[in-house]
Amino acid sequence: MSDKPKIPGEGASPIHLDLGARNSLAPVVRFFVHAVIMDAGFSQDFADEIELALDEALTNIIEHTYNHDGVSQILLRLDFAPKKVTISLRDWGKAYNPLKRADIDMDDYLKKNSVGGLGVHIIKKLMTHVQYLPEGKKGNLLIMTKKMDE
Amino acid sequence: MELKYEIDKVEWQKKVAILRLSGHLDRAFQPEMDDAIQKEIDSMYRHWAVDLSGLEYLSSAGIAAMVNFKGKLERVTGRICFFAATDRVDKVLTVMGLKRAYPFFADEAEAEAKFLDNAN
Numbered sequence: 001m002s003d004k005p006k007i008p009g010e011g012a013s014p015i016h017l018d019l020g021a022r023n024s025l026a027p028v029v030r031f032f033v034h035a036v037i038m039d040a041g042f043s044q045d046f047a048d049e050i051e052l053a054l055d056e057a058l059t060n061i062i063e064h065t066y067n068h069d070g071v072s073q074i075l076l077r078l079d080f081a082p083k084k085v086t087i088s089l090r091d092w093g094k095a096y097n098p099l100k101r102a103d104i105d106m107d108d109y110l111k112k113n114s115v116g117g118l119g120v121h122i123i124k125k126l127m128t129h130v131q132y133l134p135e136g137k138k139g140n141l142l143i144m145t146k147k148m149d150e
Numbered sequence: 151m152e153l154k155y156e157i158d159k160v161e162w163q164k165k166v167a168i169l170r171l172s173g174h175l176d177r178a179f180q181p182e183m184d185d186a187i188q189k190e191i192d193s194m195y196r197h198w199a200v201d202l203s204g205l206e207y208l209s210s211a212g213i214a215a216m217v218n219f220k221g222k223l224e225r226v227t228g229r230i231c232f233f234a235a236t237d238r239v240d241k242v243l244t245v246m247g248l249k250r251a252y253p254f255f256a257d258e259a260e261a262e263a264k265f266l267d268n269a270n
Contacts, residue, residue: 026176056210063177106251122242
């Protein structure tokens with residue numbers, strides 16, 4: 001008999017990860033988070049979309065906030081509620097609000113063979129709610145929530 | 151998981167080279183992909199078809215590599231098409247609007263038949 005919750009996310013324990021900010025670590029983290037979300041009873045498609053949004057958010061922190069320094073820290077928190085997953089990413093780098101970037105018109109973007117900025121676009125497309133909070137003089141907090149369709 | 155790629159230069163009546171991707175195309179492997187494309191861009195083939203049947207994961211970095219490839223080919227009046235995307239990759243391509251903007255085909259046979267007509 002499966003011990004997965006009957007309602008996805010119900011009763012699932014939160015996860016905390018203290019990560020080194022390296023591109024090579026991002027795939028390991030997203031695989032793990034994907035597996036935990038599946039274990040909490042969510043569908044493959046739901047976990048796939050969160051995995052991709054997480055990958056994009058981690059890449060933004062590693063590249064834009066920490067400029068690939070390879071040693072800085074990211075704190076990841078994964079919280080569950082019935083039919084809802086929330087990922088919080090805390091860093092201690094320079095202030096960077098990814099949500100300030102202008103929305104992309106993909107047709108125009110692709111026509112011009114433009115470069116960059118797609119990560120935030122993907123996050124906004126795949127997650128239900130995305131919130132950025134500056135953390136004092138140093139650091140950022142990005143909170144991404146995804147709810148199951150009713 | 152690593153990205154693997156294989157470039158087949160003698161396919162489709164010697165007019166169109168095929169780039170076969172498998173694994174995960176994410177930020178960790180985008181530079182490798184860009185380098186591989188740069189090396190091939192000066193080859194005799196201006197027209198390319200990208201086989202996505204083995205590609206299991208695609209992030210924005212992978213999409214950037216595709217856009218970069220298309221841009222480079224257009225500068226030498228070349229063209230590009232894609233075929234046989236897996237369900238997961240197909241969803242990302244749809245969400246990001248690439249399915250509207252680029253030629254995509256269900257499988258290699260369809261791509262060969264339809265893309266070759268315009269690849270002179």
